[in-house]
Amino acid sequence: MIAVLLDIFWIPIGGFLSFLIFISAINKSIGVRKAYVNLLLRIFEYGRVSIETASKENQHIQNPKTDDKQGVQLVDDADSKEGTNGATLITRDAVLLPQPQEPAPEKPVSSTKDEINFDFEKCLDYVKSGVEAIIEDDVTSRFEAEELKSWNMLTRTNRHYEFISWKITSIWVFGFFIRYVILMPLRVLVCFVGVLFAVLSSSIVACLPFRFVRLSLASLSFKITFRLISSSMSSFIKFHNKQYKPTVSGFCVANHTSPLDVAILSTDCTYSLIGQRHGGFLGVLQRALARASPHIWFERGEAKDRHLVAERLKQHVSDPNNPPILIFPEGTCINNTSVMQFKKGSFEVGGVIYPVAIKYDPRFGDAFWNSAKYSMMQYLYMMMTSWAIVCDVWYLPPMYRQEGESAIDFANRVKSVIAKQGGLIDLVWDGQLKRMKPKKEWREIQQVEFANRLKSDST
Amino acid sequence: MxxxxxxxxxxxxxxxxxxxxxxxxxxxxxxxxxxxxxxxxxxxxxxxxxxxxxxxxxxxxxxxxxxxxxxxxxxxxxxxxxxxxxxxxHFRPLRDNKQSKLNSREEKLKFAFKMYDLDDDGVISRDELLSILHMMVGANISQDQLVSIAERTILEADLCCQGKISFEDFCKALDRTDVDQKMSIRFLN
Missing domain, CATH: 1.10.238.10 (EF-hand)
Incomplete structure (x- = not known):
């Protein structure tokens, strides 16, 4: 039966598929993805309304059983949710940071013994802020999936909503069928075509005789590869401010949410990539890309050698024919709600910096790669069974290091520009805290501050 | 996810x-x-x-x-x-109309007291206070100064002249402190 169907339909289906692949390769859209995304938005909205009415009904059923007090509290809860979006649990006065606060005005402190006074009250602020950090802190939550305001019909963001009413259940079942049975095989196929294209085209391009021919064809092959790969996740990308698109050699720096960032950015512009050599699926892609264009892949040990890295970067940037290097100075994936400390390395080399802000829409599928929890393959599988990858990309005006500005200050300046444009929270914390323990020096900074407070209070 | x-x-x-x-x-x-x-x-x-x-x-x-x-x-x-x-x-605000036995002024003070009472014997000795001071300031104030701070603090607070601070002494010392403000976290319902 299926064989007969396939026999009849393989020509139109095959033709349609090749047409889709061709369209995405030349970066044109016939509006299918846009319509798809809009449809999804309407479904989510419908789902949100249904879930809210259903939970209200549940409350009404429960209410008669419990006493009045319970009823009052439920009303309280609904009010507070509106006010805070359910995002925060407490309001905080003092937050400890891994850097000195505003320098206190220097008081003439004569450090004779008798003048330093201590009373028990002085530690209480630290106790309170410590407990507050346990309830809610700025860092640990950044390494976990962002909380959604309403359910997006994926079981993985589950709150057992799929059984709340039969309408929602049927939408969910239908969506499940679409995602796993229709979309996923197609996506795997498109992704496979993309990688195959990368391997073939770059081997051919690498054999071409003239440099300028080779460069422009390599750039084309690079973009087509990533257009295919990103369309295999049904990505719907909006580029803003195209006039600031990186043109000459330099550094393009962006906030980092997932390995997909590379594919997303590369659909519109050619970059040189830099990173560690990987094995497996990524390795195949890396080796293919490196054949045709100047990417920088390091062996595992080499990346630790900062001088070597800086030297390679300098060499690369000095050739104006080389495409800009794409760098994620956070050094790790953050969940797309904030930007964390930028490593100063790429800001030390000099040359122009093109900041780029990327903001994903988590409703369609959370692009954040929680590498502590999921392997690359699991992550890809989750991406291919999500609804879509919807994101905004902003190109920002090129920035230069000012005279007398330290690399760290420059990095912070670029970071705040990206944070502001992307609507992300600008944090001073180091993204490496995902894996590493906080440095001892940071606590010493707090101790210095407390000592100063003690001394200045006493005079 | x-x-x-x-x-x-x-x-x-x-x-x-x-x-x-x-x-x-x-x-x-x-x-x-x-x-x-x-x-x-x-x-x-x-x-x-x-x-x-x-x-x-x-x-x-x-x-x-x-x-x-x-x-x-x-x-x-x-x-x-x-x-x-x-x-x-312990850190729920006192004003909160939903009282519980854990967030009274006394409970908050007890919590604070235990911060200082390292060996959990119900009194804060000179050495305990000194260790806490050391944690708080690190190497930024000399040991001699810390010793004198600790001794003076105990002298001022110690009402029963035992050379140690009991919980009652501790409460007296914090008599004029707004404990509720210092030890309450503003929860957003």
């Missing part, structure tokens, strides 16, 4: 914790989701390391003492959600 579907609190548990601590069901659920995200190994209890992994807590000079206060009640160095909530309940 953490799949936490298996880790939801049962309604009876919520009701029990609400009874004990005065937190609202919504707050309890939010804190539970925080608890599970701190629980890296998904074992339903937290270890000291789980808490120490919070960077902002780890840079707090009093970090060890604060973390220790969560484990005072447990005998195997793990803290479960109810114990966790009982400690946090």
């Amino acid at each position: 953490g799949n936490k579907s298996s880790l939801f609190l049962r309604n009876e548990e919520i009701a029990q914790i609400q009874e004990e601590t005065g937190f609202t069901p919504n707050q309890i659920e939010r804190l539970y989701s925080r608890f599970t995200s701190l629980d890296r190994n998904d074992c339903g209890t937290l270890s000291r390391e789980d808490l120490m992994r919070i960077p902002e807590l780890a840079i707090n000079p009093l970090c060890e003492r604060i973390v220790h206060s969560f484990f005072a009640e447990s005998n195997d160095d793990r803290v479960n959600f109810r114990q966790f909530m009982n400690v946090l309940a």
